[in-house]
Amino acid sequence: xxxxxxxxxxxxxxxxxxxxxxxxxxxxxxxxxxxxxxxxxxxxxxxxxxxxxxxxxxxxxxxxxxxxxxxxxxxxxxxxxxxxxxxxxxxxxxxxxxxxxxxxxxxxxxxxxxxxxxxxxxxxxxxxxxxxxxxxxxxxxxxxxxxxxxxxxxxxxxxxxxxxxxxxxxxxxxxxxxxxxxxxxxxxxxxxxxxxxxxxxxxxxxxxxxxxxxxxxxxxxxxxxxxxxxxxxxxxxxxxxxxxxxxxxxxxxxxxxxxxxxxxxxxxxxxxxxxxxxxxxxxxxxxxxxxxxxxxxxxxxxxxxxxxxxxxxxxxxxxxxxxxxxxxxxxxxxxxxxxxxxxxxxxxxxxxxxxxxxxxxxxxxxxxxxxxxxxxxxxxxxxxxxxxxxxxxxxxxxxxxxxxxxxxxxxxxxxxxxxxxxxxxxxxxxxxxxxxxxxxxxxxxxxx
Amino acid sequence: xxxxxxxxxxxxxxxxxxxxxxxxxxxxxxxxxxxxxxxxxxxxxxxxxxxxxxxxxxxxxxxxxxxxxxxxxxxxxxxxxxxxxxxxxxxxxxxxxxxxxxxxxxxxxxxxxxxxxxxxxxxxxxxxxxxxxxxxxxxxxxxxxxxxxxxxxxxxxxxxxxxxxxxxxxxxxxxxxxxxxxxxxxxxxxxxxxxxxxxxxxxxxxxxxxxxxxxxxxxxxxxxxxxxxxxxxxxxxxxxxxxxxxxxxxxxxxxxxxxxxxxxxxxxxxxxxxxxxxxxxxxxxxxxxxx
Numbered sequence: 220x221x222x223x224x225x226x227x228x229x230x231x232x233x234x235x236x237x238x239x240x241x242x243x244x245x246x247x248x249x250x251x252x253x254x255x256x257x258x259x260x261x262x263x264x265x266x267x268x269x270x271x272x273x274x275x276x277x278x279x280x281x282x283x284x285x286x287x288x289x290x291x292x293x294x295x296x297x298x299x300x301x302x303x304x305x306x307x308x309x310x311x312x313x314x315x316x317x318x319x320x321x322x323x324x325x326x327x328x329x330x331x332x333x334x335x336x337x338x339x340x341x342x343x344x345x346x347x348x349x350x351x352x353x354x355x356x357x358x359x360x361x362x363x364x365x366x367x368x369x370x371x372x373x374x375x376x377x378x379x380x381x382x383x384x385x386x387x388x389x390x391x392x393x394x395x396x397x398x399x400x401x402x403x404x405x406x407x408x409x410x411x412x413x414x415x416x417x418x419x420x421x422x423x424x425x426x427x428x429x430x431x432x433x434x435x436x437x438x439x440x441x442x443x444x445x446x447x448x449x450x451x452x453x454x455x456x457x458x459x460x461x462x463x464x465x466x467x468x469x470x471x472x473x474x475x476x477x478x479x480x481x482x483x484x485x486x487x488x489x490x491x492x493x494x495x496x497x498x499x500x501x502x503x504x505x506x507x508x509x510x511x512x513x514x515x516x517x518x519x520x521x522x523x524x525x526x527x528x529x530x531x532x533x534x535x536x537x538x539x540x541x542x543x544x545x546x547x548x549x550x551x552x553x554x555x556x557x558x559x560x561x562x563x564x565x566x567x568x569x570x571x572x573x574x575x576x577x578x579x580x581x582x583x584x585x586x587x588x589x590x591x592x593x594x595x596x597x598x599x600x601x602x603x604x605x606x607x608x609x610x611x612x613x614x615x616x617x618x619x620x621x622x623x624x625x626x627x628x629x630x631x632x633x634x635x636x637x638x639x640x641x642x643x644x645x646x647x648x649x650x651x652x653x654x655x656x657x658x659x660x661x662x663x664x665x666x667x
Numbered sequence: 668x669x670x671x672x673x674x675x676x677x678x679x680x681x682x683x684x685x686x687x688x689x690x691x692x693x694x695x696x697x698x699x700x701x702x703x704x705x706x707x708x709x710x711x712x713x714x715x716x717x718x719x720x721x722x723x724x725x726x727x728x729x730x731x732x733x734x735x736x737x738x739x740x741x742x743x744x745x746x747x748x749x750x751x752x753x754x755x756x757x758x759x760x761x762x763x764x765x766x767x768x769x770x771x772x773x774x775x776x777x778x779x780x781x782x783x784x785x786x787x788x789x790x791x792x793x794x795x796x797x798x799x800x801x802x803x804x805x806x807x808x809x810x811x812x813x814x815x816x817x818x819x820x821x822x823x824x825x826x827x828x829x830x831x832x833x834x835x836x837x838x839x840x841x842x843x844x845x846x847x848x849x850x851x852x853x854x855x856x857x858x859x860x861x862x863x864x865x866x867x868x869x870x871x872x873x874x875x876x877x878x879x880x881x882x883x884x885x886x887x888x889x890x891x892x893x894x895x896x897x898x899x900x901x902x903x904x905x906x907x908x909x910x911x912x913x914x915x916x917x918x919x920x921x922x923x924x925x926x927x928x929x930x931x932x933x934x935x936x937x938x939x940x941x942x943x944x945x946x947x948x949x950x951x952x953x954x955x956x957x958x
Contacts, residue, residue: 296875
């Protein structure tokens with residue numbers, strides 16, 4: 220495979236690679252009769268970015284006799300080669316050495332030539348079976364507008380929630396009804412449909428996705444000075460971001476969104492949509508066997524955060540702690556859902572953890588949630604809780620441990636806690652009644 | 668003569684130079700610069716080792732810094748560069764080069780005039796700095812000197828058949844080096860009468876090899892004199908030590924021969940077009956058999 224580009228187009232390719240580098244650590248390059256395609260997938264497989272350069276962007280475009288080819292190379296050397304493109308007049312990309320190396324040849328001003336040979340890791344390719352044209356909600360806007368939306372939120376934010384109704388679009392950094400830390404600042408940005416170039420929202424939809432890859436894609440749109448099209452169905456369905464420039468460049472970012480059952484997520488993905496396939500045998504596609512099992516397995520491998528086992532799904536909670544391994548307290552037996560409004564928030568070591576709300580309303584007293592999960596529970600202030608109080612729990616558990624036996628209780632303290640129970644808890648009552656949450660017990664706090 | 672200062676103040680002696688001579692006539696080295704900017708950046712460029720050797724002679728001042736017998740940098744300043752240059756014999760001594768650099772930067776970015784004095788063996792090196800923008804302030808530094816160890820004499824055989832010389836524009840070469848992969852272990856320099864004329868390859872990076880080539884007809888090459896092809900490898904860290912000099916140099920001369928010894932001359936030009944040179948010698952990495 221060999222193709223050449225002139226300086227300006229080479230700079231666009233460099234910008235594309237820089238954006239893709241923010242998504243994943245490896246670059247998948249595919250060439251066929253339509254043109255050159257570059258793809259990247261993020262480590263948790265929750266986002267796939269693909270940028271296609273049409274054949275007309277290239278001065279010459281030669282394919283191997285088999286008609287198409289693809290390769291996977293590490294992203295880091297690519298970044299090094301394409302870092303400084305100001306002096307480049309001509310660029311040549313080719314696969315050499317019997318398909319083991321990817322060669323980049325840059326002819327620069329002052330008769331300087333830069334050459335790089337990057338080893339090809341393998342010939343895998345990413346494919347996704349997701350139909351991209353069937354979304355019912357389509358919003359198209361200029362990159363400037365979407366950049367403003369993205370810049371309105373802190374750069375350390377990880378998720379973005381878009382709530383689209385036929386009349387308005389809100390961008391938020393929280394989800395309705397999620398229990399969050401006292402120090403969490405909620406931001407909301409509301410936009411009118413008239414601000415967008417095209418706004419088609421049939422029914423309301425709320426989607427939450429990881430903002431990091433979205434921002435990386437926005438950067439590329441800015442470099443191209445193009446519009447972005449956002450297409451989505453509803454929570455849980457994939458979210459598509461498309462950029463199209465002059466028919467020459469087509470970009471697609473597929474992001475997975477939080478399912479409506481989850482309240483928040485640290486890493487969320489739908490691996491069933493995305494499969495890795497070997498280019499030599501296109502017919503064989505390995506799909507993940509089922510969403511649940513594979514999801515959880517891969518998660519265990521991929522991250523350090525604790526998982527909740529979906530099988531004991533009555534309590535579904537995950538820790539919102541993307542960077543650090545969890546240091547969850549030891550296990551508590553199941554809560555009794557009670558009349559009290561006090562929420563027993565499990566205290567973590569770090570204050571900025573976002574704790575999740577237990578969604579379920581069924582509980583078995585005997586059921587023990589898996590170790591290492593955060594729990595939120597309700598209990599009646601009058602009843603003595605039969606189990607541990609937060610402060611007695613260990614804070615330094617390994618999340619992979621089996622169920623940890625409870626520490627023995629202290630009766631005296633139990634009584635004290637029963638009587639002065641509210642003194643020992645972090646009470647948090649959300650002010651905003653939200654449609655998504657269920658009220659399990661009426662508010663009996665006399666102060667409110 | 669000892670009262671010459673007094674006489675000067677009284678107005679009887681009008682020539683300030685007489686004053687200097689009288690006070691410092693025993694000193695082995697007296698030199699003065701009106702602007703230290705170029706001198707300071709040159710000293711910083713060779714600041715990679717602890718001690719530097721200063722050798723003064725009628726031909727000028729040489730400051731040499733060495734590291735491990737594999738890299739040597741020498742700063743040449745001709746007498747014409749100085750506003751005043753007086754030397755008695757050929758004194759040579761060693762000082763801590765980074766202390767010298769720090770003393771030169773005592774007044775920060777403001778330009779100063781400097782006077783360097785060295786009485787003789789065992790005496791400290793005296794620096795008198797006076798900033799131009801403030802008459803009220805001046806500083807005197809006294810840097811301890813040690814006995815000199817003769818620096819290694821490197822020399823490229825000028826008559827060698829494989830002597831290759833390239834003169835390049837400083838900023839352009841600096842750009843090229845700046846863009847080389849920093850993670851590399853070694854750089855391989857190839858100079859050849861055939862294509863590629865001048866090529867630097869980075870080696871030692873996982874999964875990637877990269878190289879930069881410049882054709883001899885390029886505008887950035889002022890002179891290209893190549894007889895035979897030479898290929899040699901150098902440690903990346905040592906080449907990086909030339910970075911500071913390369914960033915401020917106006918012209919760079921690269922010379923090497925079949926032995927692989929690399930000689931790089933950096934020409935630093937001051938505002939009034941006077942020049943001083945920094946010369947680096949870098950020894951090549953020997954190829955192990957079977958590599």
